[in-house]
Amino acid sequence: MRFSYSWLRDYLETNETPERIGEVLTDLGLEIESLINPKTRLMDLTVGEILSFDKHPNADKLQVCRVKTSDNTLNIICGAPNVKTGMKVVVAKPGNFIPGLNITLKKSEIRGVQSDGMMCSEKELEISDEHDGIIELPKDTEVGTLYSSLVDENKICFEIAITPNRPDALGVFGIARDLAARGVGVLKVAKHETFEEDFVSNQSIELDESVKGKECPFFVGRSLKNVRNGESPQWLKQRLKSIGLKPISALVDITNYITFDRGRPLHVFDADKIIGNLKVRKSVAGEKFHALDEKIYNLEEGMTVIVDDKEIISLGGIIGGLNSSVSSETKNVLLEAAYFEPISIASTGRKLKINSDARYRFERGIDPSFTIPGNTIATKMILDICGGSASKLIIAGGDPKPNKEVFFNPQKVNDLIGIKINFEDQKSILTSLGFIVDDHKKKIIVKVPSWRPDIHGEADLVEEIARVSSLANLPSTPLYRDAPGVMKPILTRKQSREGVAKRICASLGYVECVSYSFLDEFASRKFNSGKDEVLLSNPISSEMTNMRNSIVPGLIRIIERNQARGTSDMALFELGQCFLSNKVGDESSEISGVLIGNNYSNSLYKNTRIYDVFDIKRDLIELLNAMGLGFEKLKMSRDTPHFLHSGRSAKLSLGSKCIAIYGEISPLFLKDFSIKGRVNCFTVFLENIPISKNKKISRNPLIINTLQAVERDFSFMVDQRSEYENIKQAIFSLKNDLIEQVTIFDVFSGKEELETEKKSLSVRVKIQPKSATLKDHEIDKICKEIIGVVGSKVGGLLRG
Numbered sequence: 001m002r003f004s005y006s007w008l009r010d011y012l013e014t015n016e017t018p019e020r021i022g023e024v025l026t027d028l029g030l031e032i033e034s035l036i037n038p039k040t041r042l043m044d045l046t047v048g049e050i051l052s053f054d055k056h057p058n059a060d061k062l063q064v065c066r067v068k069t070s071d072n073t074l075n076i077i078c079g080a081p082n083v084k085t086g087m088k089v090v091v092a093k094p095g096n097f098i099p100g101l102n103i104t105l106k107k108s109e110i111r112g113v114q115s116d117g118m119m120c121s122e123k124e125l126e127i128s129d130e131h132d133g134i135i136e137l138p139k140d141t142e143v144g145t146l147y148s149s150l151v152d153e154n155k156i157c158f159e160i161a162i163t164p165n166r167p168d169a170l171g172v173f174g175i176a177r178d179l180a181a182r183g184v185g186v187l188k189v190a191k192h193e194t195f196e197e198d199f200v201s202n203q204s205i206e207l208d209e210s211v212k213g214k215e216c217p218f219f220v221g222r223s224l225k226n227v228r229n230g231e232s233p234q235w236l237k238q239r240l241k242s243i244g245l246k247p248i249s250a251l252v253d254i255t256n257y258i259t260f261d262r263g264r265p266l267h268v269f270d271a272d273k274i275i276g277n278l279k280v281r282k283s284v285a286g287e288k289f290h291a292l293d294e295k296i297y298n299l300e301e302g303m304t305v306i307v308d309d310k311e312i313i314s315l316g317g318i319i320g321g322l323n324s325s326v327s328s329e330t331k332n333v334l335l336e337a338a339y340f341e342p343i344s345i346a347s348t349g350r351k352l353k354i355n356s357d358a359r360y361r362f363e364r365g366i367d368p369s370f371t372i373p374g375n376t377i378a379t380k381m382i383l384d385i386c387g388g389s390a391s392k393l394i395i396a397g398g399d400p401k402p403n404k405e406v407f408f409n410p411q412k413v414n415d416l417i418g419i420k421i422n423f424e425d426q427k428s429i430l431t432s433l434g435f436i437v438d439d440h441k442k443k444i445i446v447k448v449p450s451w452r453p454d455i456h457g458e459a460d461l462v463e464e465i466a467r468v469s470s471l472a473n474l475p476s477t478p479l480y481r482d483a484p485g486v487m488k489p490i491l492t493r494k495q496s497r498e499g500v501a502k503r504i505c506a507s508l509g510y511v512e513c514v515s516y517s518f519l520d521e522f523a524s525r526k527f528n529s530g531k532d533e534v535l536l537s538n539p540i541s542s543e544m545t546n547m548r549n550s551i552v553p554g555l556i557r558i559i560e561r562n563q564a565r566g567t568s569d570m571a572l573f574e575l576g577q578c579f580l581s582n583k584v585g586d587e588s589s590e591i592s593g594v595l596i597g598n599n600y601s602n603s604l605y606k607n608t609r610i611y612d613v614f615d616i617k618r619d620l621i622e623l624l625n626a627m628g629l630g631f632e633k634l635k636m637s638r639d640t641p642h643f644l645h646s647g648r649s650a651k652l653s654l655g656s657k658c659i660a661i662y663g664e665i666s667p668l669f670l671k672d673f674s675i676k677g678r679v680n681c682f683t684v685f686l687e688n689i690p691i692s693k694n695k696k697i698s699r700n701p702l703i704i705n706t707l708q709a710v711e712r713d714f715s716f717m718v719d720q721r722s723e724y725e726n727i728k729q730a731i732f733s734l735k736n737d738l739i740e741q742v743t744i745f746d747v748f749s750g751k752e753e754l755e756t757e758k759k760s761l762s763v764r765v766k767i768q769p770k771s772a773t774l775k776d777h778e779i780d781k782i783c784k785e786i787i788g789v790v791g792s793k794v795g796g797l798l799r800g
Contacts, residue, residue: 001162003172003260004242006153011176014185018156021184025160028178029467030169034159038127038151041099045120045147046070047137048091053083058111067091067119070144077115082133088141089134090125092118100124127155128241154242165454167364171263174451181432181468193380199225201391203271203334208281212397215304216280216316218368219338219396220375223271227251227388229330236385251326251333254381256357263366263451264337264374265358267314269324271332276309280316280338280396289315290322291354303348304340317345317362318354335382337375339368339400367451368400404448408437408461416459417466419474429468430461493691494589497627501591501686502575504626508619510573510593515554517577518544523553526672527643534579547579551592552643552681556665559596560674568677569597575686592683593619596675613648613664616680620662623684624652628692632732634659636725643669644681650725657688707769709740712783715762716796720749727763730793731786738774738782741766760799 005018014021022032048067056062056077063083067074069091076091092098094107094116100123108115118124123131137150160175168174173190180187201223207216231237232253240247240256247253255266285301289312297315299305304316313324317340326333346363349355372393379390410423427437434449448455455461481487489496506512524533524546534547548554551574559570573593580586595611621631634652640661649663662682670679716727724744731742746762767774767782790796 001170001175001260002157002159002243003175004154004239005156005158007172007239007242007261008158008176008179009153011173011188011190012179012185013188014179016184018158021179022158024179024182024184025158025175027467027470027472028182029163030166030175030178031161032158033161034157036126036155036157036159038125038155039148041097042125042148042151043146044096045090045092045125047141047143047145047147047150048074048089048119049143050083050085050087050089050119052085053078056111056113058113062110064113065119067117068143069093074116075114076117076119077110077113078119078134080119080121080134082136083119086139088137088139088143089119090137090147092120098124100126127151152238154238157242164364167263167361167366167453168451169263170361170364171259171261173262177433178468181429182470187432190377193376195380195383195390197392198389199223199391201334201394203274203394204277205394205396206277206279207396208279210282211280211304215282215341215344216338217341217397217400218371219280219336220371221278221337221394221396222335222375222379223391223394224333224335224379224382224386224388225391226331227333227382227386229326229328229386233385249326249328250385251330251382254378254385257381258374258378259357259361262370262374262377263361264370265317265361265366266374266378267320267336267358268326269313269320269334269336270326270330271334272330273324274308274313274334275311278313278334279307281305281307283312287312291315291319292322292325293319293354294322297352297354300351303351304344306336315348315352315354316340318349318352318359319356333382335375335378337371337378339366339371365453368402369450371399402448402450402453404455406446406448406455406458406461408444408446408458410444412458413462413465416462417471417474418477419466419469419471421465421469425469426465429465433464433468435461435464494686497689497691498575498589498591498686500626501623501684502573504623505573505591505593505619508571508622510571510619513555513558513572513574515558515574515576516544517548517579519546519548519553520557521545522672523557524549526669527553527641532581534582547582549578549580550683551576551578551590552594552665552683555592555594555681556673556675556679559594559679563676564674571595589686590683591623591686592681595619595680596677610678611680612678613645613662613680616662616664616682617650620652620660620682620684623682624660624689627689629654629659629689635729654688654690658685659688660684705768705770707773710767710769710774710779711764712767712779712786713745713762713764714783714786714790715746715760715799716790716794717758717799718761718794718796720757720759722759722761722794722796724761724763726794727761727790727796730789731763731765733793734785734789736782736785738767738769739765739786740768761796 018035018037022035026032046069048069051066051068053063053065056064062077062079065076065078065083067076092105094105096105098105105118119134121131121134122128162169169178177187179185203221203223205219205221207219229249229251232247232250236253236257237247240253243260245256251268255268259265283299283301283303283305287299289297289299291297305312306314306316311323313321316338340362342363342365345359349359349363383390410426413426414420430437430446436447438445446461502512520543527550536545536547539545555572555574558572562570573591575591577587578590580588595616598608598610600608624631634654636650636652639651640649640663643665644663645666651658652660660682665679665681728742731739743764745764748760765786767779787798
C-alpha cells in the first residue's frame with residue numbers, strides 16, 4: 001500500500017515528521033517497506049537559471065548551457081529537449097549525490113567540451129518516472145534556493161506492508177485512523193457529501209438467486225447523464241502519480257482515487273454501451289470475457305459475473321470489460337459499488353491469474369457498510385469534476401451489515417500481554433479505532449465495526465489495545481528459573497541429534513538446502529514406488545501438488561535448476577519431515593545428501609575424478625559415527641529402493657529397522673530428469689537410530705594397546721553371488737572381542753572358477769590381544785573358528 005504524506009494529511013491533522021510517522025506505523029503493525037523523502041536526499045541541490053545555450057560543436061543532440069548559480073556561472077552540457085533561455089532549473093554541482101543514478105557527480109568532458117555540473121529530471125531525483133526533460137521551476141523562484149525546500153509533500157511517499165487480516169488499512173483514511181488512535185495526530189472526520197438527485201434511472205439491476213445469498217448480496221448503482229470525461233484536475237493527477245498510477249481520464253481516475261483513499265473499489269460503465277438491464281450471476285463453463293487488459297478469458301463454472309442482455313461486461317470485483325469501458329466520448333455512465341464475497345473473488349482471481357487493485361481488496365474483505373457512502377462520495381466527485389446530473393440510487397439486495405459483538409474482560413490485557421493498562425485507556429483506544437464499548441452492564445460488550453472482519457474474539461481486542469499502546473511498553477522481565485546455576489538443556493535429545501547431523505554434513509562440505517515439503521506429481525510418482533500418494537486438496541501451484549515421501553526428489557529438482565544455470569559440481573543435503581500417508585503423525589524425520597560432478601575443480605596440482613558410490617559411503621559412515629552408531633554394527637543388504645542402481649547401492653539395517661540407504665541413482669531412472677552426470681545419494685532415517693542411554697557428554701578415553709596385533713589372510717572359494725559383506729558379518733558373528741577388523745584385499749575369478757560358478761575372495765583379519773601376547777595355539781584356534789563359521793554361514797571353502 002503506497003500513499004503520499006500530503007494525502008495522509010487530508011485525514012490526519014499532525015505536525016509529526018514523515019520519519020516519525022514511519023516509525024509509528026511500523027510499531028502499529030503496518031510495517032514500512034520504504035519511505036521516499038526527497039527533502040532529505042536533495043539537500044545540496046540548488047536552483048539555477050539558464051542564461052544562454054549553444055549547440056554542442058561535436059554532437060547534434062546536445063547543447064552547451066551557461067547556467068547561473070548562487071556562486072558563479074557554470075557550463076553544463078545537456079541533451080533535454082525542453083531547454084530554453086531564462087528557464088529555472090535544478091542544478092547539481094560536482095560532489096553532489098544523484099539518487100536516481102546512484103552516483104556522486106564529477107566534472108567530466110563530453111565530446112571534447114567540459115561540463116561543470118548537471119541539470120536534473122524528476123526521474124534522476126527519484127521524484128517520479130518522468131525523464132523526457134529537465135525539471136522546469138516557476139519563473140519567480142530565486143536562484144540559489146535549496147531545491148529541497150520546494151519539494152511538494154506529494155513527493156514524500158510511504159509504502160507499507162499490509163497483512164491479509166487488515167483490509168481496513170488498504171485506504172488512506174484507515175491508516176490515518178490508526179495513527180490518530182496512537183496519538184500522533186487528530187483524525188479529520190470526512191464531511192457528508194450532498195447533491196441533487198435529479199431523476200430516476202431507467203436502468204435496473206437483478207441479483208440471480210445463485211449469488212444473492214453469498215457471492216454478491218448487495219449491489220448499488222447510480223446513473224449519471226451528460227458528463228464530460230476529460231483530463232482530471234492537477235491535484236488528482238498528482239495524487240495518483242505519487243503512488244505510481246498513471247492518470248487515464250477523470251472518470252477512471254476518480255474510481256482509482258476512491259479505491260486508495262477509502263479502500264472501496266468502484267467501477268464505472270459507459271451506459272450507452274450497455275444493452276438492456278444488468279444482472280449479476282454465476283458464469284457458465286466455456287463463456288468468454290473480453291477484459292480491460294485487452295485479454296480474452298475462458299471462464300469456468302461458478303465465477304461471479306455482471307452481464308447485460310448481450311454479454312458479460314464485468315468480472316465482479318476483479319476487472320471490468322473492454323466493451324463497456326468509458327472513453328473520451330462517454331456522456332452517460334453507470335457507477336457501480338457492490339459487495340462481493342472474499343473467497344469467491346480470491347478463487348476466481350487465482351484461476352484466471354488476474355491481479356488488480358480491486359481483487360486485492362475484495363479478497364481480503366472490504367467494509368460492506370461503506371457500499372452506499374462509497375458510491376455517494378464518487379458521485380459527488382464526478383459531478384464536481386465532470387459535471388452532469390445524477391439519478392437516485394439503484395439498489396439490489398440488502399446491506400450485509402455485520403452485527404458482531406464480543407464480551408470483553410479488561411484484565412485479559414495484562415493476563416495475555418503483560419502490560420497494565422487501566423480500563424479508561426483501553427476504552428479510549430477501542431473507541432478511537434471505531435469500536436463501540438458498552439460498559440453499563442455487568443459484562444462489558446464491545447461492538448465490532450464493519451471494517452474489521454479480522455476481529456473474532458476477546459484475544460483480538462487485546463491485540464488491538466496492545467499494538468496501539470505499543471508493545472515497546474512491555475516491561476523486560478527475565479525468564480523464571482527454578483534454581484540458580486546452569487540451566488538444563490532445552491533441546492530434546494532428538495533435536496540435538498538433528499543439529500549434530502546437520503553440522504557433520506556441513507563439515508563434510510555439503511551445502512544445506514531448505515525447500516518446501518511439496519513435490520510435483522511426476523516426481524512424487526517416480527520415487528513413490530507404488531505407495532499411496534499424499535495429495536494436497538488446495539496446492540499453491542501445479543508444481544507442489546503432493547506431500548513429499550522422500551527428500552531425494554526435492555534435491556534432484558535442485559540439481560536440475562543449478563545445472564541449468566551452469567553449476568555442475570554439487571554436494572547438497574537437507575533434513576526434514578517426509579509424509580507416509582495423510583494420517584496425523586504418519587511421518588518420519590530424514591536427512592538426505594547428494595553428490596554430483598567432480599571431487600575437485602580443474603586444477604594443475606590435483607587429479608580430478610567423478611564422485612562415485614564410495615564417496616557417498618565414506619560420508620555416510622562419518623555421519624553415522626557422529627551419531628554414535630558404528631558402521632560395523634550394521635547389516636548391509638541389497639534390498640534398496642527401485643530408483644537406486646541395483647549393483648551400486650546398499651541398505652544398512654540394525655535388527656529389523658532400516659537405518660540408511662545409499663548408492664548411485666540409476667541412470668535409466670534419471671533419463672526422465674534434465675540431469676547430466678552420475679548422482680550418488682544417501683538417506684538416514686533418524687527416528688530408527690536408537691538414542692544412547694548414556695547421558696554423559698564427555699568422550700570415551702582414547703585407549704592405545706601396547707601389544708602387537710596379529711593379521712591373518714584367508715582366501716575362500718565362494719559362490720559367484722556371495723559378497724564380501726556376507727563373510728564379514730559371519731566372522732563378526734563369532735562375537736570374539738579379539739577380532740578387531742576385517743578387510744577385503746582381493747577378488748579373483750579364473751577359468752576354473754568361472755566353470756564352477758565360483759570365485760576366490762580374500763580377506764585380512766586383524767586380531768588384537770588385550771591383556772597378553774597371543775600364543776600360536778590361541779591364534780590357530782581363532783583361525784579355525786573363522787574358517788568354520790564362513791563355511792557354515794556362507795558356504796566358503798578355504799583355498800589350498
